Amino acid sequence: MSQKITIGKLALLIASLSDEELQAFRSTLDDVAFCQGKVGSMNLQKVISAVETAAKRNRIIHDSLYRETHALYHAILEGIDGVTRGHPSIGEMSRTVGLRFSIVRGRPYKDPDEGEWIAVAFYGTIGAPVKGAEHETFGLGINHI
Amino acid sequence: MSQKITIGKLALLIASLSDEELQAFRSTLDDVAFCQGKVGSMNLQKVISAVETAAKRNRIIHDSLYRETHALYHAILEGIDGVTRGHPSIGEMSRTVGLRFSIVRGRPYKDPDEGEWIAVAFYGTIGAPVKGAEHETFGLGINHI
Amino acid sequence: MSQKITIGKLALLIASLSDEELQAFRSTLDDVAFCQGKVGSMNLQKVISAVETAAKRNRIIHDSLYRETHALYHAILEGIDGVTRGHPSIGEMSRTVGLRFSIVRGRPYKDPDEGEWIAVAFYGTIGAPVKGAEHETFGLGINHI
Amino acid sequence: MSQKITIGKLALLIASLSDEELQAFRSTLDDVAFCQGKVGSMNLQKVISAVETAAKRNRIIHDSLYRETHALYHAILEGIDGVTRGHPSIGEMSRTVGLRFSIVRGRPYKDPDEGEWIAVAFYGTIGAPVKGAEHETFGLGINHI
Amino acid sequence: MSQKITIGKLALLIASLSDEELQAFRSTLDDVAFCQGKVGSMNLQKVISAVETAAKRNRIIHDSLYRETHALYHAILEGIDGVTRGHPSIGEMSRTVGLRFSIVRGRPYKDPDEGEWIAVAFYGTIGAPVKGAEHETFGLGINHI
Amino acid sequence: MSQKITIGKLALLIASLSDEELQAFRSTLDDVAFCQGKVGSMNLQKVISAVETAAKRNRIIHDSLYRETHALYHAILEGIDGVTRGHPSIGEMSRTVGLRFSIVRGRPYKDPDEGEWIAVAFYGTIGAPVKGAEHETFGLGINHI
Numbered sequence: 001m002s003q004k005i006t007i008g009k010l011a012l013l014i015a016s017l018s019d020e021e022l023q024a025f026r027s028t029l030d031d032v033a034f035c036q037g038k039v040g041s042m043n044l045q046k047v048i049s050a051v052e053t054a055a056k057r058n059r060i061i062h063d064s065l066y067r068e069t070h071a072l073y074h075a076i077l078e079g080i081d082g083v084t085r086g087h088p089s090i091g092e093m094s095r096t097v098g099l100r101f102s103i104v105r106g107r108p109y110k111d112p113d114e115g116e117w118i119a120v121a122f123y124g125t126i127g128a129p130v131k132g133a134e135h136e137t138f139g140l141g142i143n144h145i
Numbered sequence: 146m147s148q149k150i151t152i153g154k155l156a157l158l159i160a161s162l163s164d165e166e167l168q169a170f171r172s173t174l175d176d177v178a179f180c181q182g183k184v185g186s187m188n189l190q191k192v193i194s195a196v197e198t199a200a201k202r203n204r205i206i207h208d209s210l211y212r213e214t215h216a217l218y219h220a221i222l223e224g225i226d227g228v229t230r231g232h233p234s235i236g237e238m239s240r241t242v243g244l245r246f247s248i249v250r251g252r253p254y255k256d257p258d259e260g261e262w263i264a265v266a267f268y269g270t271i272g273a274p275v276k277g278a279e280h281e282t283f284g285l286g287i288n289h290i
Numbered sequence: 291m292s293q294k295i296t297i298g299k300l301a302l303l304i305a306s307l308s309d310e311e312l313q314a315f316r317s318t319l320d321d322v323a324f325c326q327g328k329v330g331s332m333n334l335q336k337v338i339s340a341v342e343t344a345a346k347r348n349r350i351i352h353d354s355l356y357r358e359t360h361a362l363y364h365a366i367l368e369g370i371d372g373v374t375r376g377h378p379s380i381g382e383m384s385r386t387v388g389l390r391f392s393i394v395r396g397r398p399y400k401d402p403d404e405g406e407w408i409a410v411a412f413y414g415t416i417g418a419p420v421k422g423a424e425h426e427t428f429g430l431g432i433n434h435i
Numbered sequence: 436m437s438q439k440i441t442i443g444k445l446a447l448l449i450a451s452l453s454d455e456e457l458q459a460f461r462s463t464l465d466d467v468a469f470c471q472g473k474v475g476s477m478n479l480q481k482v483i484s485a486v487e488t489a490a491k492r493n494r495i496i497h498d499s500l501y502r503e504t505h506a507l508y509h510a511i512l513e514g515i516d517g518v519t520r521g522h523p524s525i526g527e528m529s530r531t532v533g534l535r536f537s538i539v540r541g542r543p544y545k546d547p548d549e550g551e552w553i554a555v556a557f558y559g560t561i562g563a564p565v566k567g568a569e570h571e572t573f574g575l576g577i578n579h580i
Numbered sequence: 581m582s583q584k585i586t587i588g589k590l591a592l593l594i595a596s597l598s599d600e601e602l603q604a605f606r607s608t609l610d611d612v613a614f615c616q617g618k619v620g621s622m623n624l625q626k627v628i629s630a631v632e633t634a635a636k637r638n639r640i641i642h643d644s645l646y647r648e649t650h651a652l653y654h655a656i657l658e659g660i661d662g663v664t665r666g667h668p669s670i671g672e673m674s675r676t677v678g679l680r681f682s683i684v685r686g687r688p689y690k691d692p693d694e695g696e697w698i699a700v701a702f703y704g705t706i707g708a709p710v711k712g713a714e715h716e717t718f719g720l721g722i723n724h725i
Numbered sequence: 726m727s728q729k730i731t732i733g734k735l736a737l738l739i740a741s742l743s744d745e746e747l748q749a750f751r752s753t754l755d756d757v758a759f760c761q762g763k764v765g766s767m768n769l770q771k772v773i774s775a776v777e778t779a780a781k782r783n784r785i786i787h788d789s790l791y792r793e794t795h796a797l798y799h800a801i802l803e804g805i806d807g808v809t810r811g812h813p814s815i816g817e818m819s820r821t822v823g824l825r826f827s828i829v830r831g832r833p834y835k836d837p838d839e840g841e842w843i844a845v846a847f848y849g850t851i852g853a854p855v856k857g858a859e860h861e862t863f864g865l866g867i868n869h870i
Contacts, residue, residue, distance in 0.1 A: 003281070006281055007281070008280070008281030008282070008283060009161050009268070009281065012157060012161060012268075012283055013161075016154050016157060016158075021169070021170075024166070024169060025166075043672075044672050044673065044674075045671065045672055045673070045674045048673065048674040049674060052674075052708075065836075065838055065839060066707070066708075066712060066713040066714070066715075066834070066839060067838070067839050067840055067869045069708055069710075069713050070707075070713075070715070070868075070869050071869060073674075073675075073708065074799070077673065078230040078231075081226060081227065081230040081231055082226065082227030082230065082283065082284055082285065085223040085226040085227065085286065086223075086226055086521055087377075087378050087667075088667050088669075088673065089378075089379070089669070089672060091335065092334050092335055092378075092379060092382070092672070093334065093335070093338065093367065093378065094334070094335045094338040094339060094342075094363075095363075108280070108281075109277075109791070111790075113790055113792070114790065114791060114792050115792055117280065119281070121283075123154070123157075127356070127360075128342075128356075128359055128363065130359075132254075132356060133356040133359050133360075134356070135148075135153070135253070135262065135287045135356075135360070136148070136151055136152070136153030136154065136253075136264070136285070136287055137153070137285065137287070138153060138157055138227065138266075138283065138284075138285035139227055139283075140227065140281070140282065140283040141230065142280045142281055142282070143795075144792045144795050144796060144869075188527075189527050189528065189529070190526065190527055190528070190529045193528065193529040194529060197529075197563075210401075210403055210404060211399070211404060211562070211563075211567060211568040211569070211570075212403070212404050212405055212434045214563055214565075214568050215433075215434050215562075215568075215570070216434060218529075218530075218563065219364070222528065231666055232522075232812070232813050233522050233524075233528065234524070234527060234813075234814070236770065237527070237768075237769050237770055237814060237817070238769065238770070238773065238802065238813065239769070239770045239773040239774060239777075239798075240798075254356070256355075258355055258357070259355060259356060259357050260357055272791070272795075273777075273791075273794055273798065275794075277791060278791040278794050278795075279791070280791075280795070288360075289357045289360050289361060289434075293570075293571070296571055297571070298570070298571030298572070298573060299451050299558070299571065302447060302451060302558075302573055303451075306444050306447060306448075311459070311460075314456070314459060315456075368520040368521075371516060371517065371520040371521055372516065372517030372520065372573065372574055372575065375513040375516040375517065375576065376513075376516055376811055377667075377668050379668075379669070381625065382624050382625055382669060382672070383624065383625070383628065383657065383668065384624070384625045384628040384629060384632075384653075385653075398570070398571075399567075407570065409571070411573075413444070413447075417646070417650075418632075418646075418649055418653065420649075422544075422646060423646040423649050423650075424646070425438075425443070425543070425552065425577045425646075425650070426438070426441055426442070426443030426444065426543075426554070426575070426577055427443070427575065427577070428443060428447055428517065428556075428573065428574075428575035429517055429573075430517065430571070430572065430573040431520065432570045432571055432572070478817075479817050479818065479819070480816065480817055480818070480819045483818065483819040484819060487819075487853075500691075500693055500694060501689070501694060501852070501853075501857060501858040501859070501860075502693070502694050502695055502724045504853055504855075504858050505723075505724050505852075505858075505860070506724060508819075508820075508853065509654070512818070522812075523812050523814075523818065524814070524817060527817070544646070546645075548645055548647070549645060549646060549647050550647055578650075579647045579650050579651060579724075583860075583861070586861055587861070588860070588861030588862070588863060589741050589848070589861065592737060592741060592848075592863055593741075596734050596737060596738075601749070601750075604746070604749060605746075658810040658811075661806060661807065661810040661811055662806065662807030662810065662863065662864055662865065665803040665806040665807065665866065666803075666806055688860070688861075689857075697860065699861070701863075703734070703737075712834075715728075715733070715833070715842065715867045716728070716731055716732070716733030716734065716833075716844070716865070716867055717733070717865065717867070718733060718737055718807065718846075718863065718864075718865035719807055719863075720807065720861070720862065720863040721810065722860045722861055722862070
C-alpha cells in the first residue's frame with residue numbers, strides 16, 4: 001500500500017475496539033483528527049445526522065463549507081452501504097441499529113498533493129426491533145475532502 | 146450486546162491487523178474456527194472463489210453440504226456489499242481490489258440453541274487499475290450456518 | 291433437480307392458487323409445515339411484520355430463537371425483491387400492494403444433513419394508490435433455517 | 436382484482452407446473468398468447484436473449500417493432516430481479532441458473548382501452564456452479580405492450 | 581439516430597433552460613405535447629405525485645387509463661434514478677430536492693407503428709436540508725405509452 | 726440557487742446540443758474548463774475509460790493525482806446511474822449505448838472556499854444491440870474536486 005497512514009483502518013479500530021484495546025494504537029492516532037460517537041435508531045436520517053453533528057461539533061469538518069459536508073455525506077452513505085448490505089434503509093425494512101461510529105480525517109498518502117481524506121466507520125448491531133435478535137454489522141466509507 | 150463472542154469483530158481484526166497487532170487478541174480466537182487469505186483481482190468471481198476455497202480447504206465449512214456453502218455465500222456477498230459500496234462489481238466498473246480476508250465460525254450467542262454463525266471480513270484497497278490510485282475498503286458479512 | 295420436495299413451488303402455489311385449485315396439490319403439502327396470510331399496505335414494515343407474525347403464530351418458526359427469525363427475515367426480503375423489482379420500498383415510491391403470502395418449511399434435499407429450509411412467497415397486486423390502477427406481482431425467497 | 440385475466444398467474448403456472456399439472460388450467464390459456472422455453476447459463480445476456488428469441492420465434496411480440504421489444508425487455512428484467520434478488524448478475528457473482536420461462540400476452544383488464552400487457556415468468560434453480568448446490572428461484576415481470 | 585423527434589432532449593431542455601433560452605427551440609416543440617412544473621420536497625412520494633398530477637391536469641396522459649399511468653410512473657422512476665443516483669430516496673437519506681420537471685409525449689420514431697412515447701426530465705438541486713448546501717442534479721426517463 | 730455557475734447545466738448542454746445550438750451558450754463556457762467526446766460500447770469499462778482518458782488528455786484533471794481521479798470516477802459513476810437507470814451494467818444486461826459525453830470543471834459557488842467541482846454528462850441512446858431498437862438516455866454526475 002502506498003499509504004503512510006491508513007485512515008480507514010484507524011476508523012474501524014476506533015469504532016470497534018474498547019478504550020483499553022485501543023491503547024496499543026494510540027500513537028498512530030497522533031497524525032489524524034478524529035472523533036467518535038454512538039447512535040441507535042430505526043431511522044436512517046438520525047444515523048446520518050448523528051455523524052454529521054459529531055463531525056461539526058468536534059471540528060473534523062468545516063461547518064459552513066458545503067464542500068466538506070458533501071465529502072462527509074458520501075463517506076457516511078458508503079459506510080451505511082456496509083452496515084445495511086444491499087438497501088440503505090432501516091426502519092422501513094423492519095430493522096434497527098445500535099452503532100458506534102468514528103470519523104477520521106488525515107493525509108493518507110505520501111505525496112502531499114493528495115491532500116486530506118476522510119473515513120467514516122460504523123460498528124455495532126443490526127436486527128429485529130426485539131432485544132437480542134440482532135447480529136454485528138460494520139461499514140466503512142472513504143472520500144477525498 | 147447479548148453476544149458472548151463477537152465473531153464479526155474477530156473477523157475484522159484478523160482481516161485488518163498485522164500478525165504483531167493481532168497478538169493482543171489471540172486468546173479470544175480460541176473459541177472460534179477461523180482462517181485467512183489474500184486475493185487481488187478485477188474479477189468478482191475470483192474474489193468469491195478465493196474465500197470459498199479457503200473455507201473448504203481449512204475445513205471452516207463442510208465441503209459437501211450445500212447448506213453450509215449457501216450460508217457462506219451470502220456472508221461473502223454481504224461482505225462484498227461493504228467493499229464495493231453500492232454495486233457488487235469490480236472490473237466492469239473499471240476498478241480493482243487487493244484484499245485480505247478472514248472467515249470466522251463460532252457460537253456468538255449465550256443461548257446454545259442459537260447455534261453456529263459465520264462471519265466473513267475483507268480489508269484492503271479498491272481503486273483504478275493503476276498503482277497507487279486506490280483507497281482502503283472494508284466489508285463484513287454475517288450469517289447463521 | 292436434486293430436490294425431493296420443491297418448497298419454493300409449493301409456496302408459490304399456496305400464495306397464488308384458489309382453495310379449489312390447490313386441491314390437486316394437497317397431498318404434496320403433507321411433508322411440509324406451512325401457513326398463509328394476507329396483507330395490504332403502503333408500508334413495507336407492515337408487510338414484513340405480517341409474515342413474521344403469521345410464521346410465529348402458526349409455529350412455522352421458533353418464536354424465541356433469533357437464528358430462525360434471521361433465516362425468515364432474509365427469505366422475506368428476497369421475496370420482497372421480487373414483489374418490488376428493483377427497490378424494496380412501497381409507499382415512499384407512491385405505490386401500494388395487496389398481497390397473499392405463504393410460508394413453507396421443510397426438507398427439500400434427499401441428503402438429510404441438508405436439513406430444513408424455508409420459503410416465503412407473495413402473490414397479489416402492486417400499483418398506484420387508486421382502485422384498479424395496479425398489476426400482478428410475485429416474489430419468492432428461500433433460505434436455510 | 437379488477438382483472439378478468441391474470442396473465443401473471445398464468446405465466447407463473449406455465450413456468451413452474453409440469454404438463455400434467457397444467458392440464459387443469461388449460462382452458463384459461465385460450466384467451467392469451469403464450470410460449471415457453473428453457474435456459475441454463477452463468478451468463479445473464481444469454482438468459483435475456485433466450486426469452487427474446489422465444490418471444491419473436493413464437494410471434495408473441497412483433498419482431499421489427501422496437502416498441503414491443505422495449506416492453507418485453509423491461510418485463511424480462513423485472514423477472515430477473517426476482518430470480519437474482521438484489522443484483523441482476525449471475526456468473527460475475529459466481530452463481531449459475533437453470534430456468535424454465537414463459538411469456539404470456541393478453542388483455543388482463545375489463546376495460547378494452549387498457550389494451551395488451553405482457554408477463555414473463557422464470558422458475559428453476561440458482562446456485563453455485565456445482566451439481567446439487569442450488570435452490571429454487573422464481574421471477575415475474577409485467578408490462579403494458 | 582433513427583429518431584425524427586428527440587423527446588428526451590426536448591424534455592431535458594424544457595426542464596433546464598430559462599424561458600428565454602428555450603425560445604430557440606420553440607419550433608421543435610410543435611410536434612409534441614408537453615408540460616412543466618416545479619416541486620421541492622424531502623418526500624419522494626410528493627415528487628412522484630407532482631409529476632403525475634401535472635401530467636393529468638395538462639392532459640398529457642389519459643386520466644382514467646391505468647396503462648398510461650403505468651407508462652408514466654416507470655418514466656418518472658427512471659428520471660428519479662438519475663436524480664438520486666443509486667438509491668431512490670430523499671428524506672430518509674437526509675437530503676432534499678428542489679426540482680423543475682417536464683413531461684413530453686410524442687412520436688419519436690419515423691415508423692408510425694412505433695407509436696407514442698413519453699419522456700420525463702428533472703433538473704434542479706439535491707443536497708443537505710440547509711440553504712446553499714446542495715449541487716445540481718438531473719434525471720431523464722423514457723417509456724413507450 | 727446559490728450557484729453563480731451551473732456546471733451541471735453546462736455539461737448537459739455540451740453533451741446534448743449540436744455545435745450550432747450550443748453557440749448561444751458559448752459565453753457561459755468561458756469561466757470553466759471543459760471537453761467532450763464520444764463512446765459507443767456494450768462494455769461499461771470502455772465507457773468509463775473513454776471519459777477518464779478524455780479528462781486527462783484535455784488536462785481537465787491532473788493526470789498523476791489520485792485525488793482528482795477519484796473525484797472524476799465517482800462523477801462518472803453517478804452519470805452512469807442516470808444512463809443505466811437502476812443497474813450500472815450494459816452488455817451483461819444485453820443492451821448497448823451510443824453516447825456523447827462532456828466534462829466540465831469550475832467554481833460553481835460564490836464563496837471561493839467552496840473551490841472546484843466537476844460535472845460529467847452523458848447523452849445518447851441505449852437499447853438492444855440492433856440498429857434502431859433504442860431510445861434516448863441521459864446522465865449527470867457532480868463531485869467536489
